[in-house]
């Protein structure tokens with residue numbers, strides 16, 4: 015019950031144990047095509063350029079930024095936690111002039127602050143985290159998208175933690191580039207990052223004046239492995255992980271997106287109803303709370319390290335500690351994908367009641 019990886023379904027683990035086939039085997043290419051289609055369905059997009067980076071979420075982040083930014087471009091990066099900060103760091107390494115729009119940790123980015131930062135500017139892109147795993151904030155994106163496009167910029171979104179646990183509507187929200195990760199609400203093994211680019215983002219990629227500075231993440235090359243009439247070798251894909259992701263996506267669609275989102279909300283509510291009487295306090299206002307990542311302040315007398323160790327040693331339950339300024343002060347309790355169950359919530363609450371003696 016940490017901030018990911020979540021528990022994988024036994025069928026996903028079995029898929030991972032399938033005998034290996036070649037990364038250009040026609041059967042594997044068919045699986046890749048099905049993965050792309052299921053990623054499109056779960057991200058609610060028709061984007062042609064939708065595929066999976068053979069590396070974790072941070073590589074998806076880097077893929078979006080290195081392919082869209084060229085030295086000297088302006089990039090407006092929204093920072094309301096650890097992962098916005100990481101995006102700002104990467105954008106700077108791409109040679110972009112980075113303008114940061116910040117919100118206090120535990121709060122979403124205020125669209126008015128973005129509007130103010132964009133006034134008089136024509137940045138190449140605005141980047142923002144949809145589900146900030148370090149703070150438990152769900153960032154509403156509709157207004158952010160409207161403001162970004164009015165300024166003529168592309169919208170880049172981090173959906174590592176929200177994907178498959180809360181709605182991510184790429185086309186309806188006019189998101190131009192988005193990346194996620196396999197290990198959170200999809201409940202597949204870590205190490206893969208789905209990425210999608212809108213036609214507007216593909217145009218920006220096609221109109222680059224300079225080469226993408228990363229060879230491995232250069233979409234002008236990788237896309238020929240994931241699509242097109244002549245599929246060509248680019249790198250040796252992690253075949254077993256892709257097979258596991260295929261099965262995890264199939265299970266998501268079998269459950270149904272709406273059912274899955276409801277399950278995440280209901281288990282979050284069950285956890286909240288049990289934690290608050292024990293003295294835990296949610297740090298995020300109710301309308302911005304992530305259902306899959308519950309950030310709570312510890313009650314007086316509950317020592318972070320001691321209680322987390324006891325939970326692990328005595329009850330076999332892992333919860334995440336706070337990052338940055340929140341280290342030692344909060345817990346991050348994950349209810350992601352397969353780990354989002356009433357059974358998990360009740361086991362944690364029983365353990366806490368025993369430890370706190372209530």
Ligand SMILES: Cc1ncc(COP(=O)(O)O)c(C=O)c1O
Pocket residue numbers: 018070071072073075097143145146147148172174175195204205
């Ligand atoms: C919001 C967010 N973005 C990016 C990442 C980076 O993903 P990874 O650790 O898979 O590289 C994480 C990981 O926890 C995350 O929570």
